[in-house]
Amino acid sequence: MSAIQAPPACRPAQSTFVNVVAWISIVLSAFATCSGLFSLAIFIVFTTSEDVHQWYVNSPGVGAATISRLKYLPWFVGGHLVFTTTMFAASIGLLRRRNWGRWMYIGIMALFIAWFVAVLVVPQYVLGFSEPMPLVMRVVSIVMTAAICAVPLWIIRRLVSPAIVAEFRRP
Numbered sequence: 379m380s381a382i383q384a385p386p387a388c389r390p391a392q393s394t395f396v397n398v399v400a401w402i403s404i405v406l407s408a409f410a411t412c413s414g415l416f417s418l419a420i421f422i423v424f425t426t427s428e429d430v431h432q433w434y435v436n437s438p439g440v441g442a443a444t445i446s447r448l449k450y451l452p453w454f455v456g457g458h459l460v461f462t463t464t465m466f467a468a469s470i471g472l473l474r475r476r477n478w479g480r481w482m483y484i485g486i487m488a489l490f491i492a493w494f495v496a497v498l499v500v501p502q503y504v505l506g507f508s509e510p511m512p513l514v515m516r517v518v519s520i521v522m523t524a525a526i527c528a529v530p531l532w533i534i535r536r537l538v539s540p541a542i543v544a545e546f547r548r549p
Contacts, residue, residue, distance in 0.1 A: 392475065392545060393541070393545060395536055395542070396472060396473070396475070396537075396542060396545065397473065399472065399483075399533060400469050400470075400472040400473035401473065403465060403466075403468075403469035403472070403483070404466065404470060404473065406465075407462050407463075407465040407466040407469055408466055410458075410462040410465070411459065411462040411463055411466055413462075414455065414458045414459040414462050414463075415459070417455050417458065418455050418459065421451060421452065421455050464482070464486065465486055467479075468482035468483045468485075468486055469483065471483070475545055475546050476546070477546045477547075477548075480537055480542075480543075483533075483537065484534050484537055484538065487530035487531075487533055487534050488530075488534065490527075490530045491527045491530055491531060494523050494526055494527050495523065495527070497523075498519055498520065498523045
């Protein structure tokens with residue numbers, strides 16, 4: 379007699395959109411993580427080698443303002459590494475259809491949008507520049523920010539759509 383087999387769990391087909399977004403993000407974040415590791419290595423050499431540090435400090439064209447900003451370099455390099463590594467992990471989770479990866483990716487895209495909006499607003503209104511930006515420059519900045527933010531906004535919209543959410547449900 380033949381054994382009766384249960385039908386396989388019905389899973390939605392994997393969308394090309396998620397695959398393409400995940401692979402592009404994996405490649406870009408892996409490259410950025412390698413770049414961050416290289417920057418960290420350069421930073422370690424720069425800060426631990428007294429000869430390299432003195433050569434830089436005594437180089438022509440290096441002002442006191444540049445030297446004073448060097449104390450923030452570890453935060454920048456560390457933040458870059460944390461962000462790119464998180465993006466890499468979220469991209470792999472997205473590719474493997476893990477719900478945590480989808481939510482992490484959505485959060486990263488929202489952070490990306492918030493960053494660009496802050497870059498547009500902070501210099502003009504918070505720092506209080508003495509001269510306001512010319513109107514043409516302000517309009518171009520707003521249009522470019524809107525154009526740049528449109529892509530992650532579209533990605534977020536697609537990742538929360540019911541068809542894509544169904545792909546991330548575990549059977």
